[in-house]
Amino acid sequence: MVGMLKFARIMGGMTVNEILATLESLGDAARRAHNTKAGAPDNQFGVKLGDIRTVAKKIKTDHELALKLWETGNVDAQLLATLIIKPKSLSADQVDELTRSVTCAQVADWLNSYVVAEHPEKETLREKWMKAKDRWAARAGWNFTASRVNKGTHDFDLSALLDRIEKEMPKAKPEVQWTMNNTLAAIGIHHPEHRQRAIAIGAKIGLYQDWPLSKGCIPPYVPVWVDAMVKRQG
Numbered sequence: 001m002v003g004m005l006k007f008a009r010i011m012g013g014m015t016v017n018e019i020l021a022t023l024e025s026l027g028d029a030a031r032r033a034h035n036t037k038a039g040a041p042d043n044q045f046g047v048k049l050g051d052i053r054t055v056a057k058k059i060k061t062d063h064e065l066a067l068k069l070w071e072t073g074n075v076d077a078q079l080l081a082t083l084i085i086k087p088k089s090l091s092a093d094q095v096d097e098l099t100r101s102v103t104c105a106q107v108a109d110w111l112n113s114y115v116v117a118e119h120p121e122k123e124t125l126r127e128k129w130m131k132a133k134d135r136w137a138a139r140a141g142w143n144f145t146a147s148r149v150n151k152g153t154h155d156f157d158l159s160a161l162l163d164r165i166e167k168e169m170p171k172a173k174p175e176v177q178w179t180m181n182n183t184l185a186a187i188g189i190h191h192p193e194h195r196q197r198a199i200a201i202g203a204k205i206g207l208y209q210d211w212p213l214s215k216g217c218i219p220p221y222v223p224v225w226v227d228a229m230v231k232r233q234g
Contacts, residue, residue: 169181
C-alpha cells in the first residue's frame with residue numbers, strides 16, 4: 001500500500017514532468033510485469049489502478065493537463081488522463097484520434113468507459129468505428145455495439161451482426177476479437193431468438209475455449225458464458 005505522504009503533494013498546478021515523477025515513484029514491479037504480459041508497451045511505470053484513481057482525485061478535472069499527459073505516450077499517464085479530461089470539451093475528431101493512438105487494452109478500456117461513453121457523438125463514432133480497419137477503433141466500435149445490445153437500445157439487424165461476427169472474428173486481431181466476442185455473448189444472453197446461433201458460432205470459432213478459470217468465475221467462451229448467464233437470470 002502506497003504511503004499517503006506520496007499523495008499529499010499531488011495538488012493542482014503540477015507540471016507534466018512532476019506528475020510523471022510522482023507516477024514513477026508509485027511504480028510497482030509486479031504490476032509492470034502484469035501490464036507487459038497483457039501487451040502494454042515499455043513506456044510505463046506499472047502504477048496500480050487504485051493508485052492512479054487516488055492521484056486523479058487529488059488533481060480533479062484538468063482538461064489541458066490531461067491532453068499533455070496523453071501526449072507522453074506513457075501508459076500510466078494516459079490512464080490518469082482519462083480520469084481528469086473533460087469528454088464534452090473534445091471534438092469527435094479528437095476522440096477518434098485519441099482512440100486510434102491507444103497502445104494497450106487497459107488504456108483503451110478506460111478511454112471507452114470514462115471518455116467516449118460520455119461524449120455526445122459516441123453513436124456517430126460507434127458507426128464509424130464499426131467500419132474501421134484500425135484495431136483500436138474497431139475494438140471501440142464493437143465495445144459500444146455490445147453495450148447497446150446489453151442495454152436493449154440497439155436498432156440494428158442482429159442476424160446481420162451475427163453474419164459479420166461469424167465471418168470476421170476468426171481472423172480479427174486479438175484486441176478486436178475481445179469486444180466482438182462480447183457482442184456475440186450479449187446477443188446470446190439477451191435475445192432468445194438468436195441464442196442457439198450465437199452459441200453455435202461461439203463453439204465453431206472456439207475463441208477462449210481454453211481460458212484459465214478461477215473458482216466462481218465465468219469464462220469468456222461464449223457457449224459456457226451464455227448458458228451460465230441465462231441460468232443466473234432464471
